[in-house]
Amino acid sequence: RELRSADASPALIAAVRENYRLLAQGLINGKAVNLVSPSYPPAALSAKAEGSVQVLVVVDEQGSVTEARADSGHELLWKAAENAALNSKFKPTVLEGQKTKITGIILYTFPAEKSN
Numbered sequence: 001r002e003l004r005s006a007d008a009s010p011a012l013i014a015a016v017r018e019n020y021r022l023l024a025q026g027l028i029n030g031k032a033v034n035l036v037s038p039s040y041p042p043a044a045l046s047a048k049a050e051g052s053v054q055v056l057v058v059v060d061e062q063g064s065v066t067e068a069r070a071d072s073g074h075e076l077l078w079k080a081a082e083n084a085a086l087n088s089k090f091k092p093t094v095l096e097g098q099k100t101k102i103t104g105i106i107l108y109t110f111p112a113e114k115s116n
Contacts, residue, residue: 038080055085061101065086
């Protein structure tokens with residue numbers, strides 16, 4: 001599966017190409033020990049930007065997010081979603097008795113009521 005985001009970091013592309021295992025369905029929100037909520041950027045509020053932002057992440061063996069790159073949703077929300085992802089923490093993934101690095105997707109929703 002090819003990564004489609006044109007501006008994805010080399011480390012994120014390398015992780016995908018090296019076939020790190022994805023958690024079930026790719027979504028890892030429910031696996032977070034601490035899923036940081038993004039702040040609503042003032043420019044996004046002014047523009048009435050809302051909706052979901054999908055963030056592709058690499059989670060290391062200790063459960064820390066080491067790479068985060070938004071690839072969908074309103075672009076004014078991307079940086080806030082990426083920053084929240086980078087500050088989130090996950091339970092380490094153990095495969096075959098060893099902690100392993102994984103890739104996954106964090107989905108953030110910026111509610112419409114905040115943009116009124």
